[in-house]
Amino acid sequence: MTTKLFGEPIPRREDPRLLVGGGRYLDDLGPGALAAAFVRSPHAHARIAGVDVSDAVEVDGLVAIYLWEDLPDRVGEPLPLLIPHPALTHGRTAHPLARDVVRHVGEPVAMVVAVDRYTAEDVCALIRVDYEPLPPVVGPENAVQGSALVHADVPGNVGAHLVQEVGNAREAIEEAEHTLAFRLDVERSASMPLEGRGVYARWDSGDSSLRVYTSTQASTSVRMAIAATLELPLPSVEVVAPDVGGGFGVKIVHPWPEEILVPWACIRLGREVKWTEDRREHFISSAHERAQVQYVRVGFDSAGRVLGLELNILHDHGAYTPYGIIVPIITSTQALGPYKIGAYRVEFQSIYTNTVQVTPYRGAGRPQGVFAMERTMDRIADHLGLDRTEVRAANFIQPSEFPYDQGLTFQDGRPLIYDSGDYPASLELLKSLIDWDSFEERRAEAAAEGRRIGIGLGCYVEGTGVGPYEGGHVQVTSDGRVHVSTGLTSQGQGHETVFAQIVAEELGVDISDISVVTGDTRRFPYAVGTFASRAAVMSGNAIALATRKVRDKALRVAAEALEADPGDLEIVSGIVRVRGNPTAAIPLKTVAVLSNPLRYAFDAEAARATQFAAPGSPDEPPLKEEPGLEGRDYYSPIRSTFASGMHAAVVETDPVTAEIHILRYVVVHDCGKLINPLIVEGQIHGGVAQGVGGALYERMAYDEHGQLLNASFMDFLMPYATEIPRIETAHLETPSPLNPLGIKGAGEAGVIPVSAVVASAIEDAEGLVISRMPISPSDLYDLRLAAARGEAERTSRSAG
């Protein structure tokens, strides 16, 4: 192999197109389609007593208004519960349009189809819904009291209750030399892709086929859901994810109500229909994440080794559970991080509230788990007067201990067994990059100038590349071009680049000859989707395996033409040649021609494959295996592969205004072998930026009535580039033994420890215990006042 591309920081091939406005996003499609808009509940909880459309139907340009009553049986059923779990005893999902009761502000009540979106919104404004308000349930701690119910048949609002235990944690804590107990709070945030959701459907009444474009992370599964719900033959339904302007988890949920209703209305009306979500809709009717209340109890020895840990979680999952309890399961299991702790007991209750549903957002429960564990490590260090890095090191799983079985069941239903890693090396690298050991000098220098700075760190392990499988298809055509497809989708990660790198290297062709298509069921109908940092691991390996099939076939066919042994051949820049004899060569495009025996010569290349041009043995059939130089293969791992990382930050807190600035942010990251360091770095930068958002800026401000007070970009403070520090990254490459390429996922990594890291650093700067994130200057100011009144906890170090 001469085309060295795997591991190279080549620029993203999709960028020129996306940066000059050449992307095709959902709303760029179907300019002539009818527009859909929705009447959404203004109440958090109410009974629908009646709907009056008498004024609305007078509007010129109105095409249709649909209520739940108008939907046929299958279409009106509750949306699927995508990931059932035995502990989710009271799973509930919404109807595509509200039936009798609305359970959060934003729940769709009526669908309007009109000539354009302006008209559709005019009609929405004229539809009068008579709501009888019901008591709203807001906040998991209120909800679990059970005095008002989100779903009348779910007592205590408890959707799920799950305990996992390794060893006897309570006993271990009781017997430990030292114990601590405390409470932690994490608030809501959300994926918030810049492109919202959107669906555009076209019905061909001539051949009764449906094509749906949707801004999704799971087009193959949307296709199956649409076919099943609309009772269409699967081959008559095509689903395409066009360019998708970010997903971050929210677009893995499917089918969204609109993904069923838009195609249904399109068929019913015989007209193209499109719905493009606006920002307010995205805030109040898609999904949020993160909110948890956690209770920690820990027992440890004088070296800081954890002997027993008990974690109790109240997880707020909003009004519905379409994605099951994946998020709290991940929190429960990934809280363990790089540590081997003596005994562990984790219990969660997943609680219904009258708020937007909770489904995975980049990190998917890990940031909360890491927050719990890393706050615990800092507390232990403070309690014992030890350096925070020492306590972590005392608990690390050692490189010699892999594979390491944590004894729990992970989100894929498989044992939580870490495949590889080198945590002590990561920590050493991190410490040297951030000058951990000399920080006290810098703190003293800053203090001399009246400035207050602090340092913090956080470690995590991330299960990535969950199954069940992905597939890849690679085809070389007679023009020498290589066409690659995989079923999972792209939301801007750079799949067009990394998958092409893999194929270029495996096949021995120039990357400029390769094109990659993702998320188009016309090209590859079998897939799971893009989530859980799995695309590179799953599709990357599947594509590598498919490419190897193509290569083997190319060598077989070429060997015959060159009268050589396939073992003596190599492929270099698209030419198959005999090693050591470059004159005995045949281009791959000719091999492609030869692998498809033809009768008709429609062009010059084809002529070379016709029966008189390429006569084979008269005693053998012309076709010996499948025609075409192509291969398809699948990758299905026995279990997830575990990436890891450690971050550290230096923050400055203004002693007067309580403003918080991140001065340095350092990332040590290990996702196994790097396919493209530039892209991994970009993923880390984006992840850290979202983490900074979650740590210092973003929250969903629900009031006690269940109204979301900041449902716009004016008041939901996503950080700008100006709020993000320069991010310094370093890589360790501990290959995964589980897959052919030795890679691990990298998509979510950046976001995972940021809240823990920033909390650690602010705590260090202020000497005040930080147990609630995010934290704003106003919050920090309040905390200082509370501490002055003796009502907030100080660290032992600062209390002296």
Add this chain to the structure above:
Amino acid sequence: MKPPAFDYHAPAGVDEAVEILAEAGAEAKILAGGQSLIPLLNMRLVTPGHIVDVNRVAGLGFVEAGPDGVRVGALARHSQVERLPELRRVQPLLGQALRLVAHPVIRNRGTVVGSIAHADPAAELPAVLALLGGSVQTRHAAGGRTIPAAEFFVGPLESALEPGELAVSVFFPALPPRSGTAFAETARRHGDYAIAGVAALVTLGPDGEPERAAVACVGVGPVPIVVETPYRAGWDGAAEAVAAAIEPEDDIHATAAYRRHLTGVLAVRALGQATEEARG
């Protein structure tokens, strides 16, 4: 997020504009840079029957700096005013404030007069106008008037402009002799409306000590709050005077107590900086 239908007018001159405004009355909204109005329209928070787009009106895109001050026409964009060479000399506070208004792309469209007319108590420019004692020049079908800043800001998003009245220009008086200015503010993110902000103007006496000083506070009351802040061997009294005058409220970004604290701190900082500026 699409506005309901409205009649759209694009007059070419001030006379034509005020005629249309007179006819449409309270049903009309003037569209300048659109940076505040368009979001309100799209969110259907305002639903005017008529939009009078003044962007094609001739003769309103000027900024003039003279010895008395700076006059800004209704179509001068924030960025255009910011770049005026004489600004630093004639009235530095305007430039100090404009740097804090939103981001460059928004300053390329948004107008100074639009910001004054919009009368957002969290905005910087109304505070500047109020502190300097500037005025707004208007036109309506029956004539025109000059409204002093002290009478212009009536409440949150509420000004003394009547239906049918077009603000044609705003006048910012020049910096008095021996004076300096400063604008200090704290925002959650770069370019956001401030959590608290203070514009300061300090005039020195012959002894080089502050003789007259005042501040205007943003985001802590229904209108910009102007406070005389005496210098008594320091600005401690100023901070107290400010704390007594402002009326901050809790919102999702900050508590009233934090805003009160911050405004006091920013007032002292701004007054200190303005004094240094005055001393040159």
